[in-house]
Amino acid sequence: MNFIKKFEQRLIEKDTILCVGLDPALPKQRKKNTIPSKFVKKSEDSEARLSFCLDIIDKTSDFCIAAKPNEQYLRGFTSQQHMKLTNSLRKEGLLSIYDCKLGDIRSTAESALYYFRKWGYDAITFNPFPGNMEEVVKISHESEPYLGIIVLTLMSNPEAEKFMRYAIVKNKPVYLAVAEDVKKYNADGCVVGATGHVTQEDIRLIRKITGNEKVFLIPGIGAQKGDPKKVIRAGGKNIMINVGRDIIYSKNPKVKAEEYFKMFNKVRKAD
Amino acid sequence: MNFIKKFEQRLIEKDTILCVGLDPALPKQRKKNTIPSKFVKKSEDSEARLSFCLDIIDKTSDFCIAAKPNEQYLRGFTSQQHMKLTNSLRKEGLLSIYDCKLGDIRSTAESALYYFRKWGYDAITFNPFPGNMEEVVKISHESEPYLGIIVLTLMSNPEAEKFMRYAIVKNKPVYLAVAEDVKKYNADGCVVGATGHVTQEDIRLIRKITGNEKVFLIPGIGAQKGDPKKVIRAGGKNIMINVGRDIIYSKNPKVKAEEYFKMFNKVRKAD
Numbered sequence: 001m002n003f004i005k006k007f008e009q010r011l012i013e014k015d016t017i018l019c020v021g022l023d024p025a026l027p028k029q030r031k032k033n034t035i036p037s038k039f040v041k042k043s044e045d046s047e048a049r050l051s052f053c054l055d056i057i058d059k060t061s062d063f064c065i066a067a068k069p070n071e072q073y074l075r076g077f078t079s080q081q082h083m084k085l086t087n088s089l090r091k092e093g094l095l096s097i098y099d100c101k102l103g104d105i106r107s108t109a110e111s112a113l114y115y116f117r118k119w120g121y122d123a124i125t126f127n128p129f130p131g132n133m134e135e136v137v138k139i140s141h142e143s144e145p146y147l148g149i150i151v152l153t154l155m156s157n158p159e160a161e162k163f164m165r166y167a168i169v170k171n172k173p174v175y176l177a178v179a180e181d182v183k184k185y186n187a188d189g190c191v192v193g194a195t196g197h198v199t200q201e202d203i204r205l206i207r208k209i210t211g212n213e214k215v216f217l218i219p220g221i222g223a224q225k226g227d228p229k230k231v232i233r234a235g236g237k238n239i240m241i242n243v244g245r246d247i248i249y250s251k252n253p254k255v256k257a258e259e260y261f262k263m264f265n266k267v268r269k270a271d
Numbered sequence: 272m273n274f275i276k277k278f279e280q281r282l283i284e285k286d287t288i289l290c291v292g293l294d295p296a297l298p299k300q301r302k303k304n305t306i307p308s309k310f311v312k313k314s315e316d317s318e319a320r321l322s323f324c325l326d327i328i329d330k331t332s333d334f335c336i337a338a339k340p341n342e343q344y345l346r347g348f349t350s351q352q353h354m355k356l357t358n359s360l361r362k363e364g365l366l367s368i369y370d371c372k373l374g375d376i377r378s379t380a381e382s383a384l385y386y387f388r389k390w391g392y393d394a395i396t397f398n399p400f401p402g403n404m405e406e407v408v409k410i411s412h413e414s415e416p417y418l419g420i421i422v423l424t425l426m427s428n429p430e431a432e433k434f435m436r437y438a439i440v441k442n443k444p445v446y447l448a449v450a451e452d453v454k455k456y457n458a459d460g461c462v463v464g465a466t467g468h469v470t471q472e473d474i475r476l477i478r479k480i481t482g483n484e485k486v487f488l489i490p491g492i493g494a495q496k497g498d499p500k501k502v503i504r505a506g507g508k509n510i511m512i513n514v515g516r517d518i519i520y521s522k523n524p525k526v527k528a529e530e531y532f533k534m535f536n537k538v539r540k541a542d
Contacts, residue, residue, distance in 0.1 A: 023379070025378075072375050072380065072386075077347075078347055079347040082347070101374050103400070105428045107301070108294070108341060108344070111300060111343040112346060115346035128400075129400035129435070130428060130431050130434075132428060155401050157376045159406075160376075160403075163448075166441070168440070177433075177438075
Protein backbone atom coordinates (compact mmCIF):
# COMPACT_ATOMS: atom_id res chain seq x y z
CA MET A 1 0.00 0.00 0.00
CA ASN A 2 1.32 3.48 -0.78
CA PHE A 3 2.21 5.84 2.02
CA ILE A 4 -0.61 8.34 1.49
CA LYS A 5 -3.27 5.60 1.51
CA LYS A 6 -1.70 4.11 4.63
CA PHE A 7 -1.78 7.54 6.26
CA GLU A 8 -5.43 8.16 5.33
CA GLN A 9 -6.50 4.77 6.66
CA ARG A 10 -4.64 5.35 9.92
CA LEU A 11 -6.19 8.84 10.21
CA ILE A 12 -9.68 7.29 10.13
CA GLU A 13 -8.76 4.52 12.59
CA LYS A 14 -6.91 6.64 15.12
CA ASP A 15 -8.44 10.10 14.59
CA THR A 16 -5.27 11.98 15.50
CA ILE A 17 -2.67 14.06 13.68
CA LEU A 18 -0.05 13.95 16.45
CA CYS A 19 3.38 12.59 15.50
CA VAL A 20 5.79 12.02 18.36
CA GLY A 21 9.40 13.02 17.69
CA LEU A 22 11.84 10.42 19.02
CA ASP A 23 15.02 12.40 19.78
CA PRO A 24 16.80 10.40 22.52
CA ALA A 25 19.77 12.44 23.79
CA LEU A 26 22.21 10.89 26.26
CA PRO A 27 22.97 12.74 29.52
CA LYS A 28 26.67 12.91 28.56
CA GLN A 29 25.68 14.63 25.35
CA ARG A 30 24.11 17.79 26.81
CA LYS A 31 22.69 19.28 30.01
CA LYS A 32 18.95 19.64 29.37
CA ASN A 33 16.40 17.39 27.70
CA THR A 34 18.08 14.02 28.08
CA ILE A 35 16.79 10.51 28.65
CA PRO A 36 16.20 9.59 32.32
CA SER A 37 19.08 7.95 34.17
CA LYS A 38 17.15 4.72 34.76
CA PHE A 39 17.58 3.88 31.05
CA VAL A 40 21.24 4.84 30.95
CA LYS A 41 22.26 2.95 34.07
CA LYS A 42 21.34 -0.48 32.93
CA SER A 43 22.71 -0.61 29.39
CA GLU A 44 25.14 0.74 26.80
CA ASP A 45 24.31 3.86 24.79
CA SER A 46 22.32 2.40 21.88
CA GLU A 47 20.33 -0.03 24.02
CA ALA A 48 19.56 2.82 26.46
CA ARG A 49 18.24 5.01 23.64
CA LEU A 50 16.22 2.15 22.18
CA SER A 51 14.63 1.28 25.56
CA PHE A 52 13.72 4.92 26.08
CA CYS A 53 12.07 5.11 22.62
CA LEU A 54 10.12 1.87 23.21
CA ASP A 55 8.92 3.23 26.54
CA ILE A 56 7.75 6.49 24.92
CA ILE A 57 5.94 4.54 22.19
CA ASP A 58 4.21 2.43 24.82
CA LYS A 59 3.06 5.53 26.71
CA THR A 60 1.96 7.70 23.81
CA SER A 61 0.73 5.36 21.06
CA ASP A 62 -2.98 5.83 21.86
CA PHE A 63 -2.71 9.49 20.94
CA CYS A 64 -0.38 9.35 17.92
CA ILE A 65 -0.70 8.55 14.24
CA ALA A 66 3.06 8.31 13.74
CA ALA A 67 6.50 8.54 15.29
CA LYS A 68 9.47 10.33 13.78
CA PRO A 69 12.82 9.01 15.03
CA ASN A 70 15.53 11.51 14.13
CA GLU A 71 18.70 10.03 12.69
CA GLN A 72 20.93 12.53 14.48
CA TYR A 73 19.85 11.02 17.81
CA LEU A 74 19.92 7.38 16.66
CA ARG A 75 23.48 7.33 15.31
CA GLY A 76 25.24 4.06 16.10
CA PHE A 77 22.01 2.01 16.01
CA THR A 78 22.44 -1.41 14.41
CA SER A 79 20.03 -2.73 11.77
CA GLN A 80 18.53 -4.94 14.50
CA GLN A 81 17.89 -1.95 16.75
CA HIS A 82 16.17 -0.05 13.95
CA MET A 83 14.02 -3.11 13.28
CA LYS A 84 13.05 -3.41 16.94
CA LEU A 85 11.95 0.21 16.84
CA THR A 86 9.84 -0.09 13.67
CA ASN A 87 8.37 -3.40 14.85
CA SER A 88 7.16 -1.77 18.03
CA LEU A 89 5.64 1.09 16.03
CA ARG A 90 3.92 -1.31 13.65
CA LYS A 91 2.48 -3.32 16.55
CA GLU A 92 1.04 -0.15 18.07
CA GLY A 93 -0.48 0.92 14.75
CA LEU A 94 1.84 3.90 14.29
CA LEU A 95 3.48 4.99 11.06
CA SER A 96 7.28 5.19 11.25
CA ILE A 97 9.04 8.11 9.61
CA TYR A 98 12.82 8.06 9.62
CA ASP A 99 13.97 11.66 9.72
CA CYS A 100 17.31 11.24 7.97
CA LYS A 101 17.10 14.09 5.41
CA LEU A 102 18.63 11.92 2.70
CA GLY A 103 20.40 13.99 0.08
CA ASP A 104 22.50 11.75 -2.11
CA ILE A 105 22.55 10.61 -5.71
CA ARG A 106 22.27 7.53 -7.90
CA SER A 107 23.69 4.26 -6.57
CA THR A 108 24.62 5.98 -3.32
CA ALA A 109 21.03 7.03 -2.58
CA GLU A 110 19.93 3.56 -3.67
CA SER A 111 22.19 2.01 -1.04
CA ALA A 112 20.59 4.15 1.68
CA LEU A 113 17.11 3.19 0.49
CA TYR A 114 18.09 -0.50 0.67
CA TYR A 115 18.76 -0.11 4.39
CA PHE A 116 15.70 2.06 5.18
CA ARG A 117 13.47 -0.53 3.54
CA LYS A 118 15.19 -3.39 5.36
CA TRP A 119 14.79 -1.55 8.66
CA GLY A 120 11.03 -1.34 8.07
CA TYR A 121 10.34 2.40 7.94
CA ASP A 122 7.16 3.56 6.22
CA ALA A 123 8.68 6.83 5.02
CA ILE A 124 11.82 8.96 5.19
CA THR A 125 12.57 12.67 4.93
CA PHE A 126 14.50 13.88 1.88
CA ASN A 127 16.70 16.92 1.19
CA PRO A 128 16.04 18.11 -2.40
CA PHE A 129 19.20 20.24 -2.82
CA PRO A 130 21.04 17.69 -5.10
CA GLY A 131 17.99 17.85 -7.40
CA ASN A 132 17.32 14.15 -7.86
CA MET A 133 13.84 13.86 -6.35
CA GLU A 134 12.46 12.05 -9.40
CA GLU A 135 15.12 9.33 -9.17
CA VAL A 136 14.75 8.80 -5.41
CA VAL A 137 10.93 8.71 -5.53
CA LYS A 138 11.07 6.18 -8.36
CA ILE A 139 13.41 3.81 -6.53
CA SER A 140 11.43 4.18 -3.30
CA HIS A 141 8.06 3.46 -4.88
CA GLU A 142 9.00 0.75 -7.33
CA SER A 143 10.73 -1.65 -4.97
CA GLU A 144 9.03 -3.62 -2.21
CA PRO A 145 8.10 -2.61 0.44
CA TYR A 146 6.93 0.87 -0.59
CA LEU A 147 8.86 3.71 1.04
CA GLY A 148 7.29 7.16 1.32
CA ILE A 149 9.38 10.25 0.51
CA ILE A 150 8.65 13.43 2.48
CA VAL A 151 10.55 16.40 1.09
CA LEU A 152 12.09 19.30 3.04
CA THR A 153 10.13 22.17 1.51
CA LEU A 154 10.22 25.12 3.90
CA MET A 155 12.04 24.90 7.23
CA SER A 156 11.35 27.39 10.00
CA ASN A 157 14.87 28.20 11.27
CA PRO A 158 15.64 31.83 10.35
CA GLU A 159 18.64 31.01 8.14
CA ALA A 160 16.55 28.62 6.02
CA GLU A 161 15.06 31.64 4.25
CA LYS A 162 18.31 32.25 2.38
CA PHE A 163 18.20 29.23 0.06
CA MET A 164 14.53 28.24 0.41
CA ARG A 165 12.71 31.58 0.13
CA TYR A 166 15.08 34.22 -1.23
CA ALA A 167 16.74 32.02 -3.85
CA ILE A 168 14.70 32.27 -7.05
CA VAL A 169 14.48 29.59 -9.73
CA LYS A 170 12.33 30.03 -12.85
CA ASN A 171 10.76 33.18 -11.34
CA LYS A 172 9.70 31.60 -8.11
CA PRO A 173 11.15 31.01 -4.64
CA VAL A 174 12.92 27.66 -4.30
CA TYR A 175 10.38 26.35 -1.74
CA LEU A 176 7.56 26.70 -4.27
CA ALA A 177 9.72 25.08 -6.98
CA VAL A 178 10.31 22.20 -4.54
CA ALA A 179 6.55 21.96 -3.92
CA GLU A 180 6.01 21.75 -7.70
CA ASP A 181 8.56 18.93 -7.90
CA VAL A 182 6.77 17.09 -5.08
CA LYS A 183 3.62 17.14 -7.23
CA LYS A 184 5.39 16.46 -10.53
CA TYR A 185 7.57 13.59 -9.36
CA ASN A 186 4.90 12.09 -7.13
CA ALA A 187 6.67 12.34 -3.78
CA ASP A 188 4.48 11.56 -0.77
CA GLY A 189 4.64 14.77 1.22
CA CYS A 190 6.39 17.89 2.44
CA VAL A 191 8.14 18.98 5.61
CA VAL A 192 6.86 22.49 6.35
CA GLY A 193 7.77 24.48 9.48
CA ALA A 194 5.10 25.90 11.80
CA THR A 195 6.91 28.83 13.33
CA GLY A 196 9.39 31.68 12.73
CA HIS A 197 9.23 33.13 9.24
CA VAL A 198 6.77 30.54 7.91
CA THR A 199 3.34 32.18 7.47
CA GLN A 200 -0.11 30.70 7.12
CA GLU A 201 -0.07 31.98 3.54
CA ASP A 202 3.17 30.00 2.85
CA ILE A 203 1.52 26.79 4.01
CA ARG A 204 -1.58 27.56 1.95
CA LEU A 205 0.50 28.21 -1.17
CA ILE A 206 2.42 24.93 -0.76
CA ARG A 207 -0.84 23.04 -0.26
CA LYS A 208 -2.34 24.66 -3.36
CA ILE A 209 0.59 23.52 -5.48
CA THR A 210 0.89 19.96 -4.16
CA GLY A 211 -2.87 19.19 -4.09
CA ASN A 212 -4.86 18.00 -1.11
CA GLU A 213 -3.54 14.49 -0.66
CA LYS A 214 0.20 14.95 -0.01
CA VAL A 215 1.05 14.41 3.65
CA PHE A 216 2.50 17.48 5.35
CA LEU A 217 4.84 16.77 8.26
CA ILE A 218 4.88 19.88 10.42
CA PRO A 219 7.45 20.37 13.19
CA GLY A 220 7.64 23.48 15.38
CA ILE A 221 4.64 23.12 17.69
CA GLY A 222 5.37 22.45 21.38
CA ALA A 223 8.68 23.70 22.74
CA GLN A 224 9.09 25.80 19.58
CA LYS A 225 5.72 27.54 20.18
CA GLY A 226 4.22 27.42 16.68
CA ASP A 227 0.47 28.00 16.45
CA PRO A 228 -1.50 24.78 15.81
CA LYS A 229 -4.54 26.71 14.55
CA LYS A 230 -2.45 28.36 11.86
CA VAL A 231 -1.09 25.09 10.50
CA ILE A 232 -4.26 23.03 10.83
CA ARG A 233 -6.34 25.63 8.98
CA ALA A 234 -3.79 26.22 6.23
CA GLY A 235 -2.47 22.67 5.99
CA GLY A 236 -5.72 20.87 5.28
CA LYS A 237 -6.68 17.33 6.22
CA ASN A 238 -3.53 15.32 5.44
CA ILE A 239 -1.14 16.70 8.01
CA MET A 240 0.87 15.36 10.93
CA ILE A 241 2.09 17.72 13.61
CA ASN A 242 5.36 16.62 15.18
CA VAL A 243 5.99 17.30 18.86
CA GLY A 244 9.27 16.04 20.26
CA ARG A 245 10.95 17.19 23.44
CA ASP A 246 7.81 18.74 24.97
CA ILE A 247 6.37 15.22 25.15
CA ILE A 248 9.31 12.86 25.47
CA TYR A 249 11.16 14.85 28.15
CA SER A 250 8.08 15.84 30.17
CA LYS A 251 7.44 14.30 33.58
CA ASN A 252 4.45 12.44 32.16
CA PRO A 253 4.74 11.77 28.41
CA LYS A 254 1.35 10.03 28.34
CA VAL A 255 -0.49 13.03 29.81
CA LYS A 256 1.41 15.44 27.56
CA ALA A 257 0.64 13.41 24.44
CA GLU A 258 -3.03 13.33 25.41
CA GLU A 259 -3.01 17.11 25.88
CA TYR A 260 -1.65 17.68 22.36
CA PHE A 261 -4.02 15.07 20.93
CA LYS A 262 -6.99 16.93 22.45
CA MET A 263 -5.67 20.37 21.53
CA PHE A 264 -5.21 19.42 17.87
CA ASN A 265 -8.53 17.60 17.62
CA LYS A 266 -10.37 20.55 19.15
CA VAL A 267 -9.11 22.76 16.33
CA ARG A 268 -9.76 20.09 13.68
CA LYS A 269 -13.33 19.46 14.86
CA ALA A 270 -14.12 23.16 15.26
CA ASP A 271 -13.18 23.90 11.64
CA MET B 272 45.01 21.14 15.01
CA ASN B 273 42.53 22.50 12.47
CA PHE B 274 41.58 20.43 9.46
CA ILE B 275 43.28 22.58 6.82
CA LYS B 276 46.60 22.55 8.69
CA LYS B 277 46.30 18.79 9.17
CA PHE B 278 45.64 18.42 5.43
CA GLU B 279 48.61 20.60 4.46
CA GLN B 280 50.95 18.71 6.77
CA ARG B 281 49.77 15.38 5.38
CA LEU B 282 50.16 16.68 1.81
CA ILE B 283 53.86 17.38 2.48
CA GLU B 284 54.41 14.03 4.21
CA LYS B 285 52.59 11.81 1.72
CA ASP B 286 52.79 13.85 -1.49
CA THR B 287 49.46 12.61 -2.85
CA ILE B 288 46.01 14.06 -3.46
CA LEU B 289 44.20 10.72 -3.86
CA CYS B 290 41.27 10.07 -1.53
CA VAL B 291 39.84 6.56 -1.60
CA GLY B 292 36.05 6.35 -1.46
CA LEU B 293 34.89 3.57 0.88
CA ASP B 294 31.49 2.50 -0.49
CA PRO B 295 31.09 -1.14 0.61
CA ALA B 296 27.98 -2.58 -1.06
CA LEU B 297 26.75 -6.05 -0.10
CA PRO B 298 26.15 -8.66 -2.86
CA LYS B 299 22.48 -8.90 -1.85
CA GLN B 300 22.15 -5.16 -2.36
CA ARG B 301 22.92 -4.99 -6.09
CA LYS B 302 24.45 -6.94 -8.95
CA LYS B 303 27.64 -5.08 -9.85
CA ASN B 304 30.37 -3.49 -7.74
CA THR B 305 29.97 -5.40 -4.50
CA ILE B 306 32.39 -6.61 -1.86
CA PRO B 307 34.01 -10.01 -2.57
CA SER B 308 32.27 -13.07 -1.20
CA LYS B 309 35.21 -13.99 1.06
CA PHE B 310 34.28 -11.06 3.34
CA VAL B 311 30.57 -11.82 3.30
CA LYS B 312 30.91 -15.51 4.01
CA LYS B 313 32.60 -15.28 7.33
CA SER B 314 30.61 -12.58 9.13
CA GLU B 315 27.38 -10.61 9.41
CA ASP B 316 26.71 -7.57 7.23
CA SER B 317 28.37 -4.81 9.22
CA GLU B 318 31.45 -6.84 10.14
CA ALA B 319 31.79 -7.89 6.49
CA ARG B 320 31.70 -4.28 5.32
CA LEU B 321 34.16 -3.22 8.02
CA SER B 322 36.64 -6.00 7.15
CA PHE B 323 36.44 -5.06 3.48
CA CYS B 324 37.15 -1.39 4.30
CA LEU B 325 40.10 -2.30 6.56
CA ASP B 326 41.51 -4.48 3.79
CA ILE B 327 41.20 -1.65 1.24
CA ILE B 328 42.89 0.77 3.65
CA ASP B 329 45.72 -1.70 4.16
CA LYS B 330 46.22 -2.08 0.40
CA THR B 331 45.92 1.57 -0.66
CA SER B 332 47.21 3.68 2.23
CA ASP B 333 50.66 4.27 0.70
CA PHE B 334 49.05 6.14 -2.17
CA CYS B 335 46.29 8.08 -0.38
CA ILE B 336 46.05 11.23 1.69
CA ALA B 337 42.54 10.42 2.92
CA ALA B 338 39.62 8.01 2.85
CA LYS B 339 35.98 8.99 2.47
CA PRO B 340 33.58 6.40 3.89
CA ASN B 341 30.08 7.14 2.57
CA GLU B 342 27.31 6.96 5.15
CA GLN B 343 24.85 5.42 2.70
CA TYR B 344 27.05 2.31 2.55
CA LEU B 345 27.89 2.20 6.26
CA ARG B 346 24.32 2.27 7.60
CA GLY B 347 23.90 -0.01 10.61
CA PHE B 348 27.52 0.44 11.79
CA THR B 349 27.85 0.68 15.56
CA SER B 350 29.91 3.41 17.23
CA GLN B 351 32.60 0.76 17.84
CA GLN B 352 32.73 -0.14 14.15
CA HIS B 353 33.11 3.52 13.16
CA MET B 354 35.92 3.83 15.70
CA LYS B 355 37.70 0.76 14.35
CA LEU B 356 37.55 2.33 10.90
CA THR B 357 38.90 5.74 11.93
CA ASN B 358 41.57 4.12 14.13
CA SER B 359 42.84 2.15 11.19
CA LEU B 360 42.93 5.32 9.05
CA ARG B 361 44.77 7.25 11.76
CA LYS B 362 47.34 4.47 12.13
CA GLU B 363 48.02 4.54 8.38
CA GLY B 364 48.36 8.34 8.37
CA LEU B 365 45.18 8.94 6.38
CA LEU B 366 42.62 11.67 7.01
CA SER B 367 39.09 10.34 7.57
CA ILE B 368 36.19 12.18 5.98
CA TYR B 369 32.71 10.96 6.85
CA ASP B 370 30.54 11.63 3.81
CA CYS B 371 27.19 12.02 5.60
CA LYS B 372 25.95 15.25 3.98
CA LEU B 373 24.64 16.53 7.31
CA GLY B 374 21.77 18.97 6.85
CA ASP B 375 20.06 19.56 10.16
CA ILE B 376 19.60 22.43 12.57
CA ARG B 377 20.35 23.53 16.14
CA SER B 378 20.37 20.87 18.86
CA THR B 379 19.68 18.18 16.25
CA ALA B 380 22.82 18.98 14.26
CA GLU B 381 24.69 19.24 17.55
CA SER B 382 23.66 15.68 18.40
CA ALA B 383 25.06 14.40 15.10
CA LEU B 384 28.32 16.28 15.67
CA TYR B 385 28.61 14.67 19.11
CA TYR B 386 28.67 11.23 17.45
CA PHE B 387 30.98 12.16 14.55
CA ARG B 388 33.50 13.53 17.03
CA LYS B 389 33.22 10.48 19.26
CA TRP B 390 33.72 8.22 16.25
CA GLY B 391 36.98 10.00 15.48
CA TYR B 392 36.43 11.48 12.03
CA ASP B 393 38.63 14.40 10.95
CA ALA B 394 35.94 16.01 8.82
CA ILE B 395 32.39 15.52 7.52
CA THR B 396 30.47 16.67 4.46
CA PHE B 397 27.66 19.18 4.98
CA ASN B 398 24.51 20.05 2.98
CA PRO B 399 23.97 23.83 3.17
CA PHE B 400 20.28 23.88 2.11
CA PRO B 401 18.91 24.53 5.66
CA GLY B 402 21.15 27.62 5.76
CA ASN B 403 22.85 27.09 9.10
CA MET B 404 26.48 26.74 8.02
CA GLU B 405 27.67 29.35 10.53
CA GLU B 406 26.12 27.46 13.46
CA VAL B 407 27.45 24.05 12.40
CA VAL B 408 30.98 25.33 11.71
CA LYS B 409 31.04 27.04 15.10
CA ILE B 410 30.02 23.93 17.02
CA SER B 411 32.43 21.78 15.00
CA HIS B 412 35.43 24.03 15.53
CA GLU B 413 34.89 25.10 19.11
CA SER B 414 34.56 21.68 20.72
CA GLU B 415 37.34 19.12 21.06
CA PRO B 416 38.46 17.36 18.93
CA TYR B 417 38.22 19.73 15.96
CA LEU B 418 35.90 18.54 13.20
CA GLY B 419 36.30 19.87 9.65
CA ILE B 420 33.22 20.89 7.64
CA ILE B 421 33.33 20.34 3.88
CA VAL B 422 30.34 21.90 2.16
CA LEU B 423 28.42 20.57 -0.86
CA THR B 424 28.99 23.45 -3.27
CA LEU B 425 28.49 22.19 -6.81
CA MET B 426 27.60 18.57 -7.50
CA SER B 427 28.04 17.08 -10.96
CA ASN B 428 24.83 15.08 -11.41
CA PRO B 429 22.76 16.78 -14.15
CA GLU B 430 19.78 17.56 -11.91
CA ALA B 431 21.99 19.38 -9.39
CA GLU B 432 22.03 22.36 -11.73
CA LYS B 433 18.45 23.24 -10.86
CA PHE B 434 19.00 24.41 -7.27
CA MET B 435 22.78 24.93 -7.33
CA ARG B 436 23.35 26.80 -10.60
CA TYR B 437 20.02 28.10 -11.93
CA ALA B 438 18.61 29.23 -8.59
CA ILE B 439 19.73 32.81 -8.00
CA VAL B 440 20.21 34.45 -4.62
CA LYS B 441 21.37 38.07 -4.29
CA ASN B 442 22.15 38.19 -8.01
CA LYS B 443 24.35 35.12 -8.08
CA PRO B 444 23.94 31.38 -8.57
CA VAL B 445 23.43 29.47 -5.33
CA TYR B 446 26.74 27.58 -5.70
CA LEU B 447 28.69 30.84 -5.64
CA ALA B 448 26.63 32.08 -2.69
CA VAL B 449 27.52 28.82 -0.92
CA ALA B 450 31.20 29.38 -1.76
CA GLU B 451 30.94 32.87 -0.22
CA ASP B 452 29.43 31.37 2.94
CA VAL B 453 32.28 28.84 3.11
CA LYS B 454 34.70 31.77 3.21
CA LYS B 455 32.57 33.98 5.49
CA TYR B 456 31.72 31.33 8.08
CA ASN B 457 35.15 29.72 7.98
CA ALA B 458 34.15 26.24 6.85
CA ASP B 459 37.06 23.99 5.91
CA GLY B 460 36.33 23.15 2.30
CA CYS B 461 33.99 22.47 -0.60
CA VAL B 462 32.71 19.42 -2.43
CA VAL B 463 32.96 20.24 -6.13
CA GLY B 464 32.16 17.78 -8.93
CA ALA B 465 34.68 16.98 -11.66
CA THR B 466 32.43 15.93 -14.49
CA GLY B 467 29.10 16.57 -16.27
CA HIS B 468 28.03 20.20 -16.28
CA VAL B 469 30.84 21.37 -13.98
CA THR B 470 33.40 23.35 -16.01
CA GLN B 471 36.98 24.29 -15.30
CA GLU B 472 35.75 27.89 -15.04
CA ASP B 473 33.24 26.88 -12.31
CA ILE B 474 36.03 25.35 -10.23
CA ARG B 475 38.21 28.42 -10.80
CA LEU B 476 35.40 30.76 -9.70
CA ILE B 477 34.75 28.78 -6.53
CA ARG B 478 38.49 28.77 -5.71
CA LYS B 479 38.68 32.52 -6.31
CA ILE B 480 35.87 33.14 -3.83
CA THR B 481 37.01 30.77 -1.08
CA GLY B 482 40.71 31.65 -1.23
CA ASN B 483 43.59 29.24 -1.74
CA GLU B 484 43.59 27.33 1.51
CA LYS B 485 40.11 25.71 1.65
CA VAL B 486 40.30 21.99 0.90
CA PHE B 487 38.35 20.95 -2.20
CA LEU B 488 37.04 17.40 -2.17
CA ILE B 489 36.49 16.40 -5.78
CA PRO B 490 34.57 13.26 -6.75
CA GLY B 491 33.87 12.21 -10.34
CA ILE B 492 37.26 10.96 -11.54
CA GLY B 493 37.59 7.22 -12.18
CA ALA B 494 34.42 5.36 -13.13
CA GLN B 495 32.71 8.72 -13.73
CA LYS B 496 35.40 9.78 -16.23
CA GLY B 497 36.06 13.34 -15.08
CA ASP B 498 39.30 14.92 -16.32
CA PRO B 499 42.01 15.11 -13.63
CA LYS B 500 43.92 17.80 -15.54
CA LYS B 501 40.90 20.07 -15.51
CA VAL B 502 40.39 19.84 -11.76
CA ILE B 503 44.05 19.90 -10.74
CA ARG B 504 44.74 23.01 -12.83
CA ALA B 505 41.61 24.87 -11.73
CA GLY B 506 41.44 23.57 -8.15
CA GLY B 507 44.86 24.66 -6.98
CA LYS B 508 47.07 23.04 -4.36
CA ASN B 509 44.64 22.12 -1.59
CA ILE B 510 42.54 19.47 -3.30
CA MET B 511 41.72 15.81 -2.78
CA ILE B 512 40.44 13.76 -5.68
CA ASN B 513 38.11 10.98 -4.59
CA VAL B 514 38.10 7.70 -6.49
CA GLY B 515 35.75 5.02 -5.19
CA ARG B 516 34.54 2.00 -7.10
CA ASP B 517 37.29 2.09 -9.75
CA ILE B 518 39.77 1.29 -6.97
CA ILE B 519 37.85 -0.66 -4.33
CA TYR B 520 36.10 -3.04 -6.75
CA SER B 521 39.07 -3.55 -9.07
CA LYS B 522 40.90 -6.88 -9.16
CA ASN B 523 43.93 -5.25 -7.60
CA PRO B 524 43.09 -2.20 -5.48
CA LYS B 525 46.74 -1.58 -4.63
CA VAL B 526 47.80 -1.41 -8.27
CA LYS B 527 44.80 0.76 -9.18
CA ALA B 528 45.48 3.18 -6.31
CA GLU B 529 49.11 3.44 -7.40
CA GLU B 530 47.98 4.19 -10.97
CA TYR B 531 45.79 7.08 -9.82
CA PHE B 532 48.50 8.31 -7.45
CA LYS B 533 50.99 8.45 -10.34
CA MET B 534 48.48 9.93 -12.78
CA PHE B 535 47.57 12.77 -10.43
CA ASN B 536 51.16 13.50 -9.40
CA LYS B 537 52.27 13.61 -13.03
CA VAL B 538 49.78 16.42 -13.67
CA ARG B 539 50.65 18.16 -10.38
CA LYS B 540 54.40 18.06 -11.03
CA ALA B 541 54.06 19.11 -14.68
CA ASP B 542 52.18 22.28 -13.75
